[in-house]
Amino acid sequence: MAVIDVTDLRKRYAGRPVLDGVSFAVEAGEIFGILGPNGAGKTTTVECVEGLRRPDGGSIRVLGLDPYTDGRALREQVGVQLQHTQLPENIKVWEALDLYASFYARPRDWRELLEEWGLADKRDARFGKLSGGQRQRLFIALALVGDPRVAFLDELTTGLDPQARRATWELVKRVRDHGVTVVLVSHFMDEVEELCDRVAVLDRGRVVALDTPVGLVGGEQRMRFTLLPGDSVAGLDALPGVTDVTRTGDRVVVTGRGDFATAVTAHLARHRVTVSDLRIDRRTLDDAFAALTGRSFTDR
Amino acid sequence: MTKLAVVELKLLVREPGAVFSLLIPLFILVVFGSSIEPGDTVLLPMALAIAVGLVGLYMLPTTLATYRERGILRRLSTTPVRPANLLVVQVLLQLVLALAACGLLIAVAGAVLGAHLPTRVLPGALTFLLGTAAMFAIGLLIAALAPNGRSANGIGVLLYFPLAYLAGLMQPASQMPAIVAAVGEYTPMGAFRLSMQDVWAGGVPDPLPLGVMAAYALVVSVLAARFFRWE
Numbered sequence: 251m252a253v254i255d256v257t258d259l260r261k262r263y264a265g266r267p268v269l270d271g272v273s274f275a276v277e278a279g280e281i282f283g284i285l286g287p288n289g290a291g292k293t294t295t296v297e298c299v300e301g302l303r304r305p306d307g308g309s310i311r312v313l314g315l316d317p318y319t320d321g322r323a324l325r326e327q328v329g330v331q332l333q334h335t336q337l338p339e340n341i342k343v344w345e346a347l348d349l350y351a352s353f354y355a356r357p358r359d360w361r362e363l364l365e366e367w368g369l370a371d372k373r374d375a376r377f378g379k380l381s382g383g384q385r386q387r388l389f390i391a392l393a394l395v396g397d398p399r400v401a402f403l404d405e406l407t408t409g410l411d412p413q414a415r416r417a418t419w420e421l422v423k424r425v426r427d428h429g430v431t432v433v434l435v436s437h438f439m440d441e442v443e444e445l446c447d448r449v450a451v452l453d454r455g456r457v458v459a460l461d462t463p464v465g466l467v468g469g470e471q472r473m474r475f476t477l478l479p480g481d482s483v484a485g486l487d488a489l490p491g492v493t494d495v496t497r498t499g500d501r502v503v504v505t506g507r508g509d510f511a512t513a514v515t516a517h518l519a520r521h522r523v524t525v526s527d528l529r530i531d532r533r534t535l536d537d538a539f540a541a542l543t544g545r546s547f548t549d550r
Numbered sequence: 551m552t553k554l555a556v557v558e559l560k561l562l563v564r565e566p567g568a569v570f571s572l573l574i575p576l577f578i579l580v581v582f583g584s585s586i587e588p589g590d591t592v593l594l595p596m597a598l599a600i601a602v603g604l605v606g607l608y609m610l611p612t613t614l615a616t617y618r619e620r621g622i623l624r625r626l627s628t629t630p631v632r633p634a635n636l637l638v639v640q641v642l643l644q645l646v647l648a649l650a651a652c653g654l655l656i657a658v659a660g661a662v663l664g665a666h667l668p669t670r671v672l673p674g675a676l677t678f679l680l681g682t683a684a685m686f687a688i689g690l691l692i693a694a695l696a697p698n699g700r701s702a703n704g705i706g707v708l709l710y711f712p713l714a715y716l717a718g719l720m721q722p723a724s725q726m727p728a729i730v731a732a733v734g735e736y737t738p739m740g741a742f743r744l745s746m747q748d749v750w751a752g753g754v755p756d757p758l759p760l761g762v763m764a765a766y767a768l769v770v771s772v773l774a775a776r777f778f779r780w781e
Contacts, residue, residue, distance in 0.1 A: 300628055322630055330628035335621030340564040345557055352553040353629040396629070 253278045253313060253400055253431045254299060260307035261294055268294050270455035271308070276400075281422065281432040283446035283463075285439070285535070290452040292435045293333060296402055299433070300330055313399060326355055329398035331389045333405040333435075339378035343369055343388060346377065347395055354396035363391040367421070383414035390421060394430070401425060404435040419444055439535040443467075449535075451542060458542045466538045473504040473511055475525040483523070489513040554631070555639050562643055567609055572651050575601040579655055583663040591666060594659050595746030596719055599681070601651035603714060603739050606685025608706040610644045611692035616699030624781045633780060641686065648682050666750065674749045680760055681742030683767035688738065690774035713739050735759065738766045 254276035261269040269291045276282040284292045297303040299310055301317030301324060310317055315324045337346055347360035364370050367387045372380065380388065386406065393401050403422065407415040422445055426432050436442050442449050443463045451459040451466070459466055470493070477483065477500045486502075487495045491510030496503045502525075504514055511530055518525060539545075562568050579597040586593050617623055617636065626633040659665035668674055688709070696702035714720055716730065717739035723731045734740035741759035748755040 302624070302627060325628060325630045328628070330625075332621060332625055332628065335625045337620070337622065338561050338617075340561050341557065345560065349553055349557045350629065353631040355630070 252276060252311075254282075254433070255311040256295075256299065256308070257310075258308040259295065259298060259305050259310065261291075261298060261303065261305050268455050269298070269305070272452070272455070272457055273308075274450045274457060274460055276431060276433060277448075278431055279426065279429060280447040281426050281434055281445050283442040283449035284433065284435045284452060285437070285442045285449050286452035287437060291455040292437070292452055293404060295452065296404060296433065296435055300328065300402060301325070326396065327399045329393035329396055329401040329430075331393040331401070331403045331406065333408070335389070337377040337388075339376065341377050342374050343377070343380070344373045346388065347391060350392045351395045356397060357395055358397045360391075360395055363395060366424075367391045382410055383417065386410060386414070386418055387421065390418075390425070394425065398430060400431045400433065402433045402435070405437070406434065407436075407438065407441060415441070439539070443535055451539060453539075453543045459538070463535065466535060467533050468538065470505060470507055470533055471511065472531050472533075473506070473514060473528070474531070475502055475528040476500050477502060478524055478526075481523045482521075485521075486514060486517060489517055551631075551635060551639070554635060555643070558636070558639050558643055562613075562647065565609075565613075567612065568647055571601065571604040571609055571647060572654060574604060575651060575655055576658060579659060579663070583659065583665065586663075586665070588664060589666050591747055591750035592722075594655065594665055595743050595750055597655050597659075598652050598678075598746055599717060599739050599743040600714065600719055601655060602648050602678075602682050602685050602742065603710060603717075603719075605644055605648040605651065606682065606689040607692070607710045607713070608689075608703070609647065610641070610686055610689035611696065611702040611706050612699055613640060613644070614690070614693035615696045615702030618693075618779070618781065619698040621781070627780065641690075644686070644689075645682060649678075652678065668749050668752060670749075670752075673755055674746070677742065677745040677749055677755055677760070677763075680763040680767065681738065681745070684738035684742070684763040684770070687767045687770035687774060691770050691777070694774045694776075694778040713737055716740055717743050719743065736762055738763055741766075 252275040256275070257273050259269050259272040260267070272291065272295055284295060286292050294303065298305045299312060299317060301321040304318050312324055313327055317324055344364065347363060351357035351360045364373060367390065369384065369387055369391065372384055377385070390403070393403070406422070407418050410418065419441065422432060422434065434445060446463060448460065448462055449466060450457050479500065483495060483497060483502055486492060486504060489510060490513055491508045492504055492506040492514065494505040575597045578600060579593065582593055614637065623633040623636065626636055656667065660667050689706070692702050692705050696705055716734035716737045718726065718731065718734055719739065723734060735744060741762040744759040745755040
C-alpha cells in the first residue's frame with residue numbers, strides 16, 4: 251500500500267511555477283529520497299505533503315488523508331524535522347522532548363528516545379549548548395516522539411562534519427528498521443545513494459527520474475587502460491557484460507555491466523596482453539543527474 | 551497546553567530580559583523614592599508606566615519575533631498543536647510578568663518607602679488592563695512587522711525612549727514644552743501615567759486617557775493581526 255500518493259502537484263509563487271506537475275508514491279517501510287539542486291522544488295513538495303502549504307493543483311494523500319483538510323488527524327501520525335528550525339536557546343533537552351510528547355495523543359516514552367539517540371548524558375543540557383550533531387539527534391528524536399508512521403527529514407546533514415553525517419545516516423536506517431516510513435529530502439548525492447531505497451529526482455519543479463539509486467546510475471561502469479604498442483583487444487566486445495569497446499591509439503575504454511571487469515582482466519591475461527594505467531570508474535548519481543538534465547548538479 | 555505554559559514560564563524565568571523588566575523600574579523607584587514626600591502621587595504611576603512599557607514594547611515583541619525567526623511557530627504547526635496556542639500562552643505570561651513587576655513596585659513602595667497607595671482597587675485595575683492592552687498591542691505589531699528577534703528588540707527600544715519621553719517619564723510633563731506635553735497625553739504610556747495619577751490622587755480616572763488607551767489597544771491589535779506572519 252502506498253503511504254504517500256502525490257499526483258500532478260502544482261504550486262506557483264508570485265505567478266512563477268515552482269512545482270509543475272509532480273507525481274510520486276512512497277511505499278510503506280522504505281526510505282524515499284527527494285533529490286535535486288537548490289531551488290528544484292524539494293522543500294515546497296514536502297511542505298505541501300506535510301500540509302504546511304496549500305497546493306494550487308493536484309492531489310495528495312498521506313495515510314489516506316488529505317494533509318490540508320485532515321491536517322490534525324494526520325499530524326498525530328507524522329513526524330517532521332524541518333530545515334532551518336531551532337529551539338529556544340534556554341530549553342533543556344528533556345523539557346523539549348517532554349513538551350513535544352505532550353502534543354500527541356499516544357506519544358512514545360521520551361526517556362527511551364533519550365537513550366536511543368545517545369542524548370541521555372545531555373538530558374539537562376540547554377539547546378544553546380549542544381553541538382551540531384547533538385542538535386540534529388534531538389530534532390530527529392522530536393520528530394519521532396509522537397510515534398509516527400511517516401517521518402519527514404529535510405536536509406538532515408547540512409552543516410555536519412563527515413563523521414557526524416555518517417553517524418546520522420546510521421540513525422536514519424535505524425528509524426526505518428523500526429518500521430517508520432522515511433521521506434528524506436537532500437541535495438547530497440552520496441547521502442541518497444547510501445540511504446534511499448528509491449529516489450525521485452526533481453529539477454525545476456518536475457520529477458525527471460524516479461528509480462532506485464542503482465537504477466538511476468544505470469549500473470554501468472567504465473574501464474580504461476593503455477596497451478603496449480602492437481597489442482590487440484580483439485574479442486573483448488564478445489565478453490559477457492561488455493557493452494562497448496572504444497580504442498583510440500593505445501588508449502582503450504571498455505563499458506559494461508555487472509562483473510565484466512573480471513572477465514576483461516581474465517581475457518587480457520589469457521592473451522598475455524600487458525596493460526598500464528588501469529582505472530575503473532563507476533557512474534555516480536552526479537553523472538546520472540547531468541545525463542537527465544544536461545546540467546551539472548552543482549550549478550543551478 | 552498546561553505543559554506548554556509551564557515550559558514557557560521556565561524559559562521566561564531564564565530570560566535575563568525578564569529580570570531587567572522587574573529591576574529597572576524598581577531601581578528608578580528606589581533611587582527617586584528616597585527623596586519624595588509621603589503623599590506623593592506621581593512617582594509610583596511613573597514607575598508602573600515604565601514597567602508595563604518595558605514588558606509590552608521590549609519583552610513581548612522580542613520573544614515572539616525570535617520564535618518566528620527560529621522556526622518554532624512553523625515547527626509547531628507540524629504537530630497536532632496549533633502555533634496560536636503558543637502566542638496565547640506568551641501573551642498571558644507577559645501579562646503575568648507585567649503584573650508581577652507592578653506588584654513588586656507597589657509592595658516595595660508601600661512597605662519600604664511608605665508611599666501613598668490608593669484605597670480603591672477597581673479604577674487602578676481598569677487602568678492597568680487598558681494600559682497593558684495598549685502597550686501589548688504595539689508590542690504585537692512590532693512582532694508582526696520585525697523580520698527577526700534582533701530587529702524587534704531594536705524597534706522596541708527605539709520606540710520606547712521617545713514614547714517614554716512624550717509620556718513625561720524622562721522629565722516631568724510640567725517642565726516640557728506645552729505642545730509636547732499635550733501630544734504626550736495621546737500616547738499610550740502618557741495616557742497610562744495620567745490615568746494612574748488620577749487613581750493615586752484618589753479620584754476616578756478621566757475618560758479621555760482611558761479612551762486613548764482603548765483606542766490604541768483596538769486599532770493597533772487589529773493591525774498586528776492583519777500583518778502577522780507565521781514564518
